[in-house]
Amino acid sequence: xxxxxxxxxxxxxxxxxxxxxxxxxxxxxxYQNPLxxxxxxxxxxxxxGDKYYMYGTGGAKNGFxxxxxxxxxNWKKEGQVYYAGNQNGWSDSTAAxxxxxxxxxxxxxxxxxxxxxxxxxxxxxxxxxxNFRIGVAVADRPTGPFIDLHNKxxxxxxxxxxxxxxxxxxxxxxxxYYSRCCYKHAVESEVATWARQQGWYDTIEESWVxxxxxxxxxxxxxxxxxxxxxxxVKMNDKQAEWESRSVTSKEVxxxxxxxxxxFKKGDTYYMMYSANYFGGKNYAxxxxxxxxxxxxxxxxxxxPVLQKNVEKGGVVTGTGHNSITWSPDGKEMxxxxxxxxxxxxxxxxxxxxxxxxxxxxxxxxxxxTTAPQAVPE
Numbered sequence: 001x002x003x004x005x006x007x008x009x010x011x012x013x014x015x016x017x018x019x020x021x022x023x024x025x026x027x028x029x030x031y032q033n034p035l036x037x038x039x040x041x042x043x044x045x046x047x048x049g050d051k052y053y054m055y056g057t058g059g060a061k062n063g064f065x066x067x068x069x070x071x072x073x074n075w076k077k078e079g080q081v082y083y084a085g086n087q088n089g090w091s092d093s094t095a096a097x098x099x100x101x102x103x104x105x106x107x108x109x110x111x112x113x114x115x116x117x118x119x120x121x122x123x124x125x126x127x128x129x130x131n132f133r134i135g136v137a138v139a140d141r142p143t144g145p146f147i148d149l150h151n152k153x154x155x156x157x158x159x160x161x162x163x164x165x166x167x168x169x170x171x172x173x174x175x176x177y178y179s180r181c182c183y184k185h186a187v188e189s190e191v192a193t194w195a196r197q198q199g200w201y202d203t204i205e206e207s208w209v210x211x212x213x214x215x216x217x218x219x220x221x222x223x224x225x226x227x228x229x230x231x232x233v234k235m236n237d238k239q240a241e242w243e244s245r246s247v248t249s250k251e252v253x254x255x256x257x258x259x260x261x262x263f264k265k266g267d268t269y270y271m272m273y274s275a276n277y278f279g280g281k282n283y284a285x286x287x288x289x290x291x292x293x294x295x296x297x298x299x300x301x302x303x304p305v306l307q308k309n310v311e312k313g314g315v316v317t318g319t320g321h322n323s324i325t326w327s328p329d330g331k332e333m334x335x336x337x338x339x340x341x342x343x344x345x346x347x348x349x350x351x352x353x354x355x356x357x358x359x360x361x362x363x364x365x366x367x368x369t370t371a372p373q374a375v376p377e
Contacts, residue, residue: 132161
């Protein structure tokens, strides 16, 4: 009799677990993508005992705005939280793309909040069109005001860089990841040769992801940057098809590897990244893994893990530049990214979908979705 009761109890609990999403949906606790936030490059910070804060490209003049939410679904605009004209400002708001204030990420560290971001550097003696560098600003609160730590970028690698991402490793060391821009970075590959043979492009420029250790006070870097990810050289590479779509669809003569986000699961370092033209329909996300924070990284066989769904009857394109957060109970991993829909047109809007690391180590993103789904608990 006891075995029967235990079996029945176990079956009930299993059924309850399997039907949690359905029960939440029936109770009306649902949300639907896209969220009413018009950000590109969205980054979500979870502050324990407080709420979630979202930062991104857009929504502010010469700086960055923020939103807050108690549940990842209902977002309140907090206004502009960083102004380029602060007393330590090092950027040029008059440069191309209105100063190119892009891709802010905010980290809570030793009681303060640090914003890493990209912008055009005002020190530009050769008048480069793309003179992007990475800065860091600090605030006492996640809503700012953020003030630049120094009146210059974190460091100058000698080429334009964007899309800062920071990993605080368990051994206390801190790593900065970024993307070297395509600008004036023509690279030979079989894809470049093919594009010339088509008569489409004379050169193909590429962006590559690098990593470097940060000084503990964020005043600079330790050692030399290491190249971690780049587009495939050979066309028979399993990653070449999806990472080259901007070229093979004749969108533009560039191949991107950007928008990296690194995290550690067990003894494995995961790095998600975006490929293809950020302004086009082919923007997509893949990932790579390593046993070291500075590589070598191996790209996953199940890439891309997030991409447009219009060929399958959906309405979503341009999925990319993601960040990662967790549900309020800490049990669900969530992918935060921007995309476009047939309704939003060229406007980039925010999506949040569930993601998982399977037992075999594979990373899976359950998106893009536009149907109602259960609110993260």
